[in-house]
Amino acid sequence: MLRILITTGLLLAAFSATAAEPAAHAADPDKVSRGRYVALIGSCNDCHTNGFAPSGGKVPESQWLTGSNLGFSGPWGTTYPSNLRTKIGAMDLATWKAYARTLTTRPPMPYWALNEMSDADLEALWSFVNSLGPAGEAVPAGLPPGQEPAGPVVRFPAPPPPESAGKP
Ligand code: HEC
Numbered sequence: 403m404l405r406i407l408i409t410t411g412l413l414l415a416a417f418s419a420t421a422a423e424p425a426a427h428a429a430d431p432d433k434v435s436r437g438r439y440v441a442l443i444g445s446c447n448d449c450h451t452n453g454f455a456p457s458g459g460k461v462p463e464s465q466w467l468t469g470s471n472l473g474f475s476g477p478w479g480t481t482y483p484s485n486l487r488t489k490i491g492a493m494d495l496a497t498w499k500a501y502a503r504t505l506t507t508r509p510p511m512p513y514w515a516l517n518e519m520s521d522a523d524l525e526a527l528w529s530f531v532n533s534l535g536p537a538g539e540a541v542p543a544g545l546p547p548g549q550e551p552a553g554p555v556v557r558f559p560a561p562p563p564p565e566s567a568g569k570p
Contacts, residue, residue, distance in 0.1 A: 434526075434530050437531070438530050441467065444519075446467060449483040450470060450483040452470045454466075464537065465538070467485070469484050469538055469539070471542055472556065474510050475555040479544060479546045479549065483511070485540060486531060487531060490527075499521065499528075502517070502524050510558070
């Protein structure tokens with residue numbers, strides 16, 4: 403009896419090890435194409451892919467979501483859209499989902515949209531990014547307010563003072 407239990411235990415352990423393997427990375431074509439759609443409609447490339455918006459989206463897919471060294475400067479300092487190919491690629495699915503649900507960032511990343519993404523869309527996005535594989539470099543580190551960035555940035559004006567809110 404003990405032997406059977408041990409054997410069953412070993413089998414279960416072997417099974418769960420296989421299930422947790424990057425076999426999950428083996429691309430399901432439906433999820434990958436849904437993830438491509440989510441990335442495109444979610445406008446992730448507009449910021450996270452160099453040159454995407456200025457070229458009207460004509461950047462080869464192999465370069466999608468590799469991050470951007472065009473910074474965004476405003477009252478929050480300067481931020482750079484991260485390399486999502488390496489960032490998401492380094493996470494297993496469960497980690498990615500938990501991370502995406504609770505992520506907060508500095509502007510102009512619309513993290514609230516990611517927080518509300520459905521489970522199926524988060525999984526699809528993860529499958530798509532993993533199907534492309536890791537690529538690109540790390541983006542420059544963000545800067546605190548008052549520190550001048552060295553490279554190109556999009557500048558956001560300071561928000562209007564509260565008393566002028568809503569007035570033309
Ligand atoms: C308007 C520009 C913009 C858009 C659109 C945008 N992002 Fe971002 N994103 C950023 C910036 C800038 C940062 C870095 C924020 C910071 O450093 O605090 C960022 C950070 C992130 C991070 C955190 C990465 C890290 O290193 O921790 C994730 C994940 C992310 N974005 C995913 C997405 C996804 C997925 C989409 C599409 C649904 C998207 N972003 C759309 C600009 C954008």
